[in-house]
Amino acid sequence: MKLSRLQAFSDGVFAILITILVMDFRVPPYSSGHLLAAVLRQWPVLAAYILSFMYIGILWLFHHDLFSVFAKIDRNVNLLNLLMLFAITLINYPTALLSDTLMHHERADLQVAFMSYAGVALFISLTFLLLYRYLNLHPELKSTRVNAQSFATITYDPLRSIVIYFLSIVATFFSVSFGALLLVGGIIFHFYAYLHLSRRLIV
Amino acid sequence: MKLSRLQAFSDGVFAILITILVMDFRVPPYSSGHLLAAVLRQWPVLAAYILSFMYIGILWLFHHDLFSVFAKIDRNVNLLNLLMLFAITLINYPTALLSDTLMHHERADLQVAFMSYAGVALFISLTFLLLYRYLNLHPELKSTRVNAQSFATITYDPLRSIVIYFLSIVATFFSVSFGALLLVGGIIFHFYAYLHLSRRLIV
Amino acid sequence: MKLSRLQAFSDGVFAILITILVMDFRVPPYSSGHLLAAVLRQWPVLAAYILSFMYIGILWLFHHDLFSVFAKIDRNVNLLNLLMLFAITLINYPTALLSDTLMHHERADLQVAFMSYAGVALFISLTFLLLYRYLNLHPELKSTRVNAQSFATITYDPLRSIVIYFLSIVATFFSVSFGALLLVGGIIFHFYAYLHLSRRLIV
Amino acid sequence: MKLSRLQAFSDGVFAILITILVMDFRVPPYSSGHLLAAVLRQWPVLAAYILSFMYIGILWLFHHDLFSVFAKIDRNVNLLNLLMLFAITLINYPTALLSDTLMHHERADLQVAFMSYAGVALFISLTFLLLYRYLNLHPELKSTRVNAQSFATITYDPLRSIVIYFLSIVATFFSVSFGALLLVGGIIFHFYAYLHLSRRLIV
Numbered sequence: 151m152k153l154s155r156l157q158a159f160s161d162g163v164f165a166i167l168i169t170i171l172v173m174d175f176r177v178p179p180y181s182s183g184h185l186l187a188a189v190l191r192q193w194p195v196l197a198a199y200i201l202s203f204m205y206i207g208i209l210w211l212f213h214h215d216l217f218s219v220f221a222k223i224d225r226n227v228n229l230l231n232l233l234m235l236f237a238i239t240l241i242n243y244p245t246a247l248l249s250d251t252l253m254h255h256e257r258a259d260l261q262v263a264f265m266s267y268a269g270v271a272l273f274i275s276l277t278f279l280l281l282y283r284y285l286n287l288h289p290e291l292k293s294t295r296v297n298a299q300s301f302a303t304i305t306y307d308p309l310r311s312i313v314i315y316f317l318s319i320v321a322t323f324f325s326v327s328f329g330a331l332l333l334v335g336g337i338i339f340h341f342y343a344y345l346h347l348s349r350r351l352i353v
Numbered sequence: 354m355k356l357s358r359l360q361a362f363s364d365g366v367f368a369i370l371i372t373i374l375v376m377d378f379r380v381p382p383y384s385s386g387h388l389l390a391a392v393l394r395q396w397p398v399l400a401a402y403i404l405s406f407m408y409i410g411i412l413w414l415f416h417h418d419l420f421s422v423f424a425k426i427d428r429n430v431n432l433l434n435l436l437m438l439f440a441i442t443l444i445n446y447p448t449a450l451l452s453d454t455l456m457h458h459e460r461a462d463l464q465v466a467f468m469s470y471a472g473v474a475l476f477i478s479l480t481f482l483l484l485y486r487y488l489n490l491h492p493e494l495k496s497t498r499v500n501a502q503s504f505a506t507i508t509y510d511p512l513r514s515i516v517i518y519f520l521s522i523v524a525t526f527f528s529v530s531f532g533a534l535l536l537v538g539g540i541i542f543h544f545y546a547y548l549h550l551s552r553r554l555i556v
Numbered sequence: 557m558k559l560s561r562l563q564a565f566s567d568g569v570f571a572i573l574i575t576i577l578v579m580d581f582r583v584p585p586y587s588s589g590h591l592l593a594a595v596l597r598q599w600p601v602l603a604a605y606i607l608s609f610m611y612i613g614i615l616w617l618f619h620h621d622l623f624s625v626f627a628k629i630d631r632n633v634n635l636l637n638l639l640m641l642f643a644i645t646l647i648n649y650p651t652a653l654l655s656d657t658l659m660h661h662e663r664a665d666l667q668v669a670f671m672s673y674a675g676v677a678l679f680i681s682l683t684f685l686l687l688y689r690y691l692n693l694h695p696e697l698k699s700t701r702v703n704a705q706s707f708a709t710i711t712y713d714p715l716r717s718i719v720i721y722f723l724s725i726v727a728t729f730f731s732v733s734f735g736a737l738l739l740v741g742g743i744i745f746h747f748y749a750y751l752h753l754s755r756r757l758i759v
Numbered sequence: 760m761k762l763s764r765l766q767a768f769s770d771g772v773f774a775i776l777i778t779i780l781v782m783d784f785r786v787p788p789y790s791s792g793h794l795l796a797a798v799l800r801q802w803p804v805l806a807a808y809i810l811s812f813m814y815i816g817i818l819w820l821f822h823h824d825l826f827s828v829f830a831k832i833d834r835n836v837n838l839l840n841l842l843m844l845f846a847i848t849l850i851n852y853p854t855a856l857l858s859d860t861l862m863h864h865e866r867a868d869l870q871v872a873f874m875s876y877a878g879v880a881l882f883i884s885l886t887f888l889l890l891y892r893y894l895n896l897h898p899e900l901k902s903t904r905v906n907a908q909s910f911a912t913i914t915y916d917p918l919r920s921i922v923i924y925f926l927s928i929v930a931t932f933f934s935v936s937f938g939a940l941l942l943v944g945g946i947i948f949h950f951y952a953y954l955h956l957s958r959r960l961i962v
Contacts, residue, residue, distance in 0.1 A: 155770070155823065161358070162774030165365030168442070170782065173373065175446040177453045185454065185462035189469070203442075207435040214358065225957065232816045239777070239812075243784040250786045251794065259794035266798070348428060364561070368568030371645070376576065378649040380656045388657065388665035392672070406645075410638040417561065551631065567764070571771030574848070579779065581852040583859045591860065591868035595875070609848075613841040620764065754834065 153223050156231060157214075163235050164210040167242065171202055174246055194252030202245040205337045209238060209274070212344045215351055216278075219285065221293035230284060234277040240270045260326045265319050268333050272315035279308035304350060307343040311336055356426050359434060360417075366438050367413040370445065374405055377449055397455030405448040408540045412441060412477070415547045418554055419481075422488065424496035433487060437480040443473045463529045468522050471536050475518035482511035507553060510546040514539055559629050562637060563620075569641050570616040573648065577608055580652055600658030608651040611743045615644060615680070618750045621757055622684075625691065627699035636690060640683040646676045666732045671725050674739050678721035685714035710756060713749040717742055762832050765840055766823075772844050773819040776851065780811055783855055803861030811854040814946045818847060818883070821953045824960055825887075828894065830902035839893060843886040849879045869935045874928050877942050881924035888917035913959060916952040920945055 175195055180188035213234075220227070244267035251263040282305050285291060314336040322329030378398055383391035416437075423430070447470035454466040485508050488494060517539040525532030581601055586594035619640075626633070650673035657669040688711050691697060720742040728735030784804055789797035822843075829836070853876035860872040891914050894900060923945040931938030 155766075157358075158361070158767070159770050159774055159819070161362050162365060162771060163778050165362055166369055166775055166778040167781075168438075169366050169369040170373065170779065172370075172442045172445045173376075173782075175443075175449070177449045180462070182457060182459045183461045185450070185459075185465045189450070189465060200439075203439050207439075210362070211431065211435075225954075228820065232820075235777075236809075236812050236816075239781045240784075242781045246784070246786050247794070247798070254791060256791045256794075258792045259789070262794045262798060345428075360561075361564070364565050365568060368565055369572055371641075372569050372572040373576065375573075375645045375648045376579075378646075378652070380652045383665070385660060385662045386664045388653070388662075388668045392653070392668060403642075406642050410642075413565070414634065414638075548631075563764075564767070567768050568771060571768055572775055574844075575772050575775040576779065578776075578848045578851045579782075581849075581855070583855045586868070588863060588865045589867045591856070591865075591871045595856070595871060606845075609845050613845075616768070617837065617841075751834075 153217065153220055156223060156228060157217055160213060160217075160231060160235060161210070163239065164206060164213070167239055168203060168206045168210070171199055171206075171242065171245060174249060175199065191253065195249040197252065198245045198248040201248075201334070201337070202241055205271075205340070206238070206241060208337065208340045208344055212278075212340065212347065215344065215348045216281070218351060219293060220291055222291055224288070224291065226284060227281070227291065230277065230281050234274070234281065237270065237274040237277050240273070241267075244270050257326060261322050261329075264322045264326060264329050264333060268315045268318040268322070268329070268336070271333065271336060272312055272319070275308045275311035275315060279312065282308055304343075304347055307346065311339060311343070314339060356420065356423055359426060359431060360420055363416060363420075363434060363438060364413075366442065367409060367416070370442055371406060371409045371413070374402055374409075374445065374448060377452060378402065394456065398452040400455065401448045401451040404451075404537070404540070405444055408474075408543070409441070409444060411540065411543045411547055415481075415543065415550065418547065418551045419484070421554060422496060423494055425494055427491070427494065429487060430484070430494065433480065433484045437477070437484065440473065440477040440480050443476070444470075447473050460529060464525050464532075467525045467529060467532050467536060471518045471521040471525070471532070471539070474536065474539060475515055475522070478511045478514035478518060482515065485511055507546075507550055510549065514542060514546070517542060559623065559626055562629060562634060563623055566619060566623075566637060566641060567616070569645065570612060570619070573645055574609060574612045574616070577605055577612075577648065577651060580655060581605065597659065601655040603658065604651045604654040607654075607740070607743070608647055611677075611746070612644070612647060614743065614746045614750055618684075618746065618753065621750065621754045622687070624757060625699060626697055628697055630694070630697065632690060633687070633697065636683065636687045640680070640687065643676065643680040643683050646679070647673075650676050663732060667728050667735075670728045670732060670735050670739060674721045674724040674728070674735070674742070677739065677742060678718055678725070681714045681717035681721060685718065688714055710749075710753050713752065717745060717749070720745060762826065762829055765832060765837060766826055769822060769826075769840060769844060770819070772848065773815060773822070776848055777812060777815045777819070780808055780815075780851065780854060783858060784808065800862065804858040806861065807854045807857040810857075810943070810946070811850055814880075814949070815847070815850060817946065817949045817953055821887075821949065821956065824953065824957045825890070827960060828902060829900055831900055833897070833900065835893060836890070836900065839886065839890050843883070843890065846879065846883040846886050849882070850876075853879050866935060870931050870938075873931045873935060873938050873942060877924045877927040877931070877938070877945070880942065880945060881921055881928070884917045884920035884924060888921065891917055913952075913956050916955065920948060920952070923948060 175192075178185075178188040178192050244263060247263040247266055251259040286305060314332060318329050318332035318336060320329075321332055378395075381388075381391040381395050447466060450466040450469055454462040489508060517535060521532050521535035521539060523532075524535055581598075584591075584594040584598050650669060653669035653672055657665040692711060720738060724735050724738035724742060726735075727738055784801075787794075787797040787801050853872060856872035856875055860868040895914060923941060927938050927941035927945060929938075930941055
């Protein structure tokens with residue numbers, strides 16, 4: 151398979167996933183004349199949507215730059231990419247859990263929602279880690295756009311994300327707000343990791 | 354990231370969004386033998402679908418011509434484009450509110466639906482405004498297909514849209530019909546702005 | 557806009573539409589231990605799905621060959637294409653009406669479903685007619701792959717389809733089966749028209 | 760139609776199908792404070808999702824390599840490909856049946872779900888068989904990347920799959936677990952067939 155085909159397929163999955171998230175925005179149940187209150191009560195749907203749109207958007211940018219590191223791909227890269235896409239599509243589920251539980255404010259349920267989200271995020275970072283490792287073990291796949299040293303400094307970013315998401319899961323046991331903060335922090339860290347990677351590519 | 358990749362991804366989001374809108378067309382609840390009446394009562398779903406299909410279609414044409422102004426893109430253009438796509442996917446929600454409230458004719462609910470729609474439209478135009486500004490501040494990104502002067506005349510179009518949608522929101526407080534008229538007017542104005550832009554590109 | 561971009565966008569809409577149709581296949585309500593009977597009662601969903609998959613598949617092949625007649629496109633072709641895609645996405649709705657009414661066998665409801673389907677099909681053929689006319693009036697858009705004479709023989713195909721679907725609507729008033737037969741006949745006729753067109757292109 | 764266009768359309772359908780599967784992951788009904796138990800009871804949804812994601816992912820890889828055997832395509836290949844895509848989109852339905860019946864553990868219903876899944880898989884393999892046959896009968900479509908002999912050894916793979924899925928259906932009558940095992944075995948066999956084919960292509 152050619153690299154461009156893998157990229158086009160992955161872009162397709164990203165575009166679909168980021169768009170179908172909006173389908174969780176449904177008309178809320180409301181009694182005639184009180185739509186406004188019902189719409190305002192839906193703020194968690196918007197909040198969860200913004201979080202996941204941002205997250206998937208960053209993952210897409212990241213995925214793009216990561217694969218521009220490859221000069222060619224082999225069958226294992228293809229399978230690792232499918233595993234990564236699998237992990238990413240899962241985001242849809244904790245997003246829905248988050249919107250729902252944030253509307254009811256029950257602590258135990260909120261913990262489940264935030265932990266599921268952080269768990270999926272941890273899984274996604276794990277698939278990135280696997281791909282980075284594989285790339286390090288197979289330098290023949292690397293394009294000459296990145297020198298070995300600068301790539302080495304990037305290679306621990308997925309591990310850092312995994313630690314953040316793991317801490318988020320643990321923290322949620324004690325404080326939902328603190329766990330949530332770490333989760334959002336993890337996603338913002340992805341953005342820095344992306345800037346990190348993309349700057350290396352330009353050099 | 355190459356410009357062509359950003360365009361393909363954006364095209365994908367537009368194509369998905371414009372197609373999933375049709376999924377709000379569901380079989381209405383009906384008692385045996387009275388489907389016709391139930392289907393006819395669904396005219397607002399069709400009306401809202403036509404409005405949003407038209408709107409997204411124009412945005413797609415617009416987006417296409419706007420990005421043909423670019424000779425290359427940088428990271429900020431990429432992020433602004435994601436923000437713009439985010440705003441555009443939101444259309445799905447006020448479209449559903451519109452179909453639903455038009456079926457029940459309750460004034461207060463209709464106001465919420467039309468204001469939400471105009472609010473999303475205003476947000477979309479705002480993202481266009483940001484992109485135009487960014488492009489004006491970074492002439493090195495511009496292709497030579499557009500001369501500086503003719504682009505300057507276009508640059509206020511998003512601002513004009515924002516004013517129209519803002520007036521639509523205000524007007525809806527006093528008269529739903531007049532607010533709706535301004536909303537539709539705003540979308541038609543996009544079409545003229547598109548013709549405006551696309552003519553400049555040919556020159 | 558370049559022709560290739562319009563084709564890619566249209567292909568995207570076709571691919572999405574043909575795939576989301578399958579989402580109407582839901583797990584039927586059933587009492588424990590009686591899933592088989594419930595699944596078998598769902599045969600109309602399968603029948604409607606096969607019909608619409610076939611129809612959209614043919615329209616896609618048709619669309620492809622039709623646009624290979626163009627050497628270039630202008631703004632009006634773009635708008636006519638959006639109108640055509642709008643008409644085609646509507647198929648989703650009568651498909652759902654068909655699955656639902658075929659499960660309940662109420663004559664009046666079946667009439668509504670079949671007429672809606674034929675109505676949408678008539679509208680689709682109308683947009684093809686408009687595009688053919690436009691192409692005939694603007695020979696400068698035509699590629700040299702088709703000679704004027706052979707294209708003239710094809711040019712009445714959409715009109716023929718419109719007549720078939722119109723007859724189907726009328727027939728449904730008197731006999732649902734006969735109306736349905738004409739509808740299926742119309743879709744099969746598209747297939748012949750497609751073979752017709754694609755053979756002309758090879759010459 | 761050019762081969763690249765057929766591939767892009769097929770890739771689109773695969774990308775959409777593999778992504779919309781995740782939409783069956785809905786927030787489960789739960790009483791306040793007991794989301795965790797409700798989420799854990801949903802394990803069959805995850806299991807069915809993993810199975811189908813894996814299956815569609817392999818089919819995509821397979822489809823890709825299979826079409827790289829073609830030097831050009833004709834109209835019949837196009838129609839056979841549409842039939843194949845039709846069969847593949849059907850996977851969505853037995854996946855939903857599987858998630859649902861695995862949550863209720865009623866033997867008769869589980870049999871229906873597993874048989875439907877194996878039935879769809881058998882149908883998919885049948886369309887592959889047809890395409891292989893057609894390709895063998897029309898050597899002029901074949902690229903020179905594959906020599907006749909090595910292709911001949913691959914040509915029975917779809918037949919082997921059909922036998923496995925047929926045995927799975929029969930076995931399900933006697934033992935659901937054994938039928939399920941054969942089904943999963945069939946999907947794993949696809950993976951080997953894919954490796955088989957892709958290795959032939961490299962030679």
